[in-house]
Amino acid sequence: MSFKGRDVVSIRDFDRKDIDQVLTTAKLMEPLTKAGSELLKGRISANIFYEPSTRTRMSFEAAMLRLGGNCINITEPRTSSIDKGESLSDTLRVVENYSDLIVLRHPLEGSAKLAADLASIPVINAGSGSEEHPTQALLDLYTIWREKGKLDGTKIAILGDLRYGRTAHSLAYALAHYDTELFFVSPRTLRMRREVLEEVGSRIKVSETTDISTTLPNIDILYVTRIQKERFPDLEEYQKVRGAYRITLETLREAKTGLIVMHPLPRADEIALDVDRTSFARYFRETWYGMVVRMALLALVLGVV
Amino acid sequence: MSFKGRDVVSIRDFDRKDIDQVLTTAKLMEPLTKAGSELLKGRISANIFYEPSTRTRMSFEAAMLRLGGNCINITEPRTSSIDKGESLSDTLRVVENYSDLIVLRHPLEGSAKLAADLASIPVINAGSGSEEHPTQALLDLYTIWREKGKLDGTKIAILGDLRYGRTAHSLAYALAHYDTELFFVSPRTLRMRREVLEEVGSRIKVSETTDISTTLPNIDILYVTRIQKERFPDLEEYQKVRGAYRITLETLREAKTGLIVMHPLPRADEIALDVDRTSFARYFRETWYGMVVRMALLALVLGVV
Amino acid sequence: MSFKGRDVVSIRDFDRKDIDQVLTTAKLMEPLTKAGSELLKGRISANIFYEPSTRTRMSFEAAMLRLGGNCINITEPRTSSIDKGESLSDTLRVVENYSDLIVLRHPLEGSAKLAADLASIPVINAGSGSEEHPTQALLDLYTIWREKGKLDGTKIAILGDLRYGRTAHSLAYALAHYDTELFFVSPRTLRMRREVLEEVGSRIKVSETTDISTTLPNIDILYVTRIQKERFPDLEEYQKVRGAYRITLETLREAKTGLIVMHPLPRADEIALDVDRTSFARYFRETWYGMVVRMALLALVLGVV
Secondary structure: OOOOOOOEOOHHHOOHHHHHHHHHHHHHHOOHHHHOOOOOOOOEEEEEEOOOOHHHHHHHHHHHHHOOOEEEEEOOHHHOOOOOOOOHHHHHHHHOOOOOEEEEEEOOOOHHHHHHHHOOOOEEEEEEOOOEOHHHHHHHHHHHHHHHOOOOOOEEEEEOOOOOOHHHHHHHHHHOOOOOEEEEEOOHHHOOOHHHHHHHHOOOEEEEEOOHHHHHHHOOEEEEOOOOHHHOOOHHHHHHHHHHOOEOOOHHHHOOOOOEEEOOOOOOOOEOHHHOOOOOEOOOHHHHHHHHHHHHHHHHHOOOO | OOOOOOOEOOHHHOOHHHHHHHHHHHHHHOOHHHHOOOOOOOOEEEEEEOOOOHHHHHHHHHHHHHOOOEEEEEOOHHHOOOOOOOOHHHHHHHHOOOOOEEEEEEOOOOHHHHHHHHOOOOEEEEEEOOOEOHHHHHHHHHHHHHHHOOOOOOEEEEEOOOOOOHHHHHHHHHHOOOOOEEEEEOOHHHOOOHHHHHHHHOOOEEEEEOOHHHHHHHOOEEEEOOOOHHHOOOHHHHHHHHHHOOEOOOHHHHOOOOOEEEOOOOOOOOEOHHHOOOOOEOOOHHHHHHHHHHHHHHHHHOOOO | OOOOOOOEOOHHHOOHHHHHHHHHHHHHHOOHHHHOOOOOOOOEEEEEEOOOOHHHHHHHHHHHHHOOOEEEEEOOHHHOOOOOOOOHHHHHHHHOOOOOEEEEEEOOOOHHHHHHHHOOOOEEEEEEOOOEOHHHHHHHHHHHHHHHOOOOOOEEEEEOOOOOOHHHHHHHHHHOOOOOEEEEEOOHHHOOOHHHHHHHHOOOEEEEEOOHHHHHHHOOEEEEOOOOHHHOOOHHHHHHHHHHOOEOHHHHOOOOOOOEEEOOOOOOOOEOHHHOOOOOEOOOHHHHHHHHHHHHHHHHHOOOO
């Protein structure tokens, strides 16, 4: 299937062939980050961010610029025409006249779907509500593929808040297209949602645990996510959990050789700073892969590759 | 007269020949929105917005980028050097050193004139105070011309707050250069200002009415503007008026075949959503014409066409 | 020494040869401000401004765009991922993956040094804490060199708050590399810091005074800086000082022919508006030189000249 004109709303709209196409295209983009490119010369991306998300916005902007394109940005919708009572759909119907594609971040569930249905140009979801952030899942897969040389045959632990973390859900769905084994590591109160567990478990081997130390020797990738204070009834409970799931040099003693640690960022203190200097750390490298994956998506939906 | 180096402060500085030149240049710009262009390669527009106006800013940015130019933006003057007590004139005398033209939006009457007098590079007024918004009037004319194939011989109703709406005034002045007939449709308390009525009425046929339904069968273009709550002594009066001037499918039953509905946007609920899907609606298309007209103005004042 | 890959953290890291190289490179940049250039085509500057500074940001942006490069900007760190608790060092390690160099403005002392140590790409300090603003010092020197045709042999008065003004300190250090004579003119309570006075005085002739009128006949350049209200115990004292150091047409009657008046901007009322129209005024021209100097620095650290 051609990507030209396609919307990128949910990782669940991507089958294995789609994902493979994004990954192989991303690899072609890597040399262009240094050499520059005019693939998207004259094209404009409208980046509409109804929530602050500096990293994601910069990543999309850099991707567009690296390909010779340009961006127009709405980053403070509170002081824009939205203030004058304009609806999201009216904004989109205006902005589609100024640009060749729309990158949308919006706090409401379903907003990216609405935008995709409405706009006559491609829409890429840069995070909508608590459910979907498809480009994050794609860049996570790309990082694993590039760092491990493969996706099939890898064993991945996803650690942290698996109940509320959208990154964890999207990643699990995406990995289920490959012959992987997943370990869901979380406090009992933040276990992976039943529907994700069932669907993913019907396709690949999954297991749940509350203990990272017994899991570490068995995995190739440790994917760390945030545990938020707000999820806990009292501070004491939160402190206890936070301590148990914090990744330190000490924790990583149990790790298999070649283990890599990933994180969608920004981190608070889920990963100790001294891990940054080790060969485990891939969470900053991940942001570079993210730009590359977004270059691929932009080029694909605009039909230039 | 050559446009090179010219300021665009007020629609009243434009005679018919000027407007015709903008419109015909805009038509030349249309294919460039797809094909791209390097007409303004290396040129920088400084977009200084002392009021939020996302659509207008994006329209100017997109116009500049489509022509291969670039922009530097000030969009939050409250947290900029203006905070440190810098005057508008000092800001302009700095910014003219960084750019090739200035696009200025400012809440004060006369600010664009001041800027134009002061700056050694062209200044385009993107809205100053409650009086002037010349590029809006030009894009309105361009929309009529492109959609109707002509300006002479058209009959246009301007509906809404004709007392305070700057868009309505500028449009009336601009249309008076052509052999048009105008119908001013408004509540009695928001009638078109006497001075506009007299000047425009001295050149073309105008009439005033409070009733849209008897006007609709006679017009080719219905130009809808906002009626603001703040203009009314009490809420009850406002609700009554708002209802009477709201455009719905029902209202449009009386319309002549081929009538087009325009609106400067953003809209609140002056036009019902189900009108969007009809062949009457041109208010979103209008924003595309707006970008094209701004491309023409940028190219003209920078002397590349 | 080659500039390629070099960080620009402090003017004190620059010897005379370095400064000369920046100045002569800047001169080569001047024609490119009109003709355009593709020297930095495909390159991206990440402009991270943790403090509002519209002029400095626009100057760096314009410099990058004039050379064919592009920018991604963080200008509101309060509503960005910094809000989510991300540290400056994590932000930098992300942003270096999106860009070819970092321009950083940060309120904390030492932040630019930290960034330079951490990032694998060049970092240019656009103002850190109250100590360093190296590109301002370089553009001040460039303005003198271009307006006077030389640095050696010039006599310069630096006037205003010499105790707290970082611009004054950096400029004094930079001028000490040349055979110049400096006059520090300030109220008694805001005298030049001892350490600056000693170091600069060990290399060139310096003198201190509280009186501008007796100094004016002896100098070629009058460099005016701001005196801030907050530095004074009471308002009455402030008003008195402010009046005594305000530059007016009257003050300038004592000036030598050919004297030029400079100011880092923004000004409050340290220089009367009627001075703007005289041949003394160079403070707006200075901002153009500033863009040119930044073009030179960008081209140098990215290794294209």
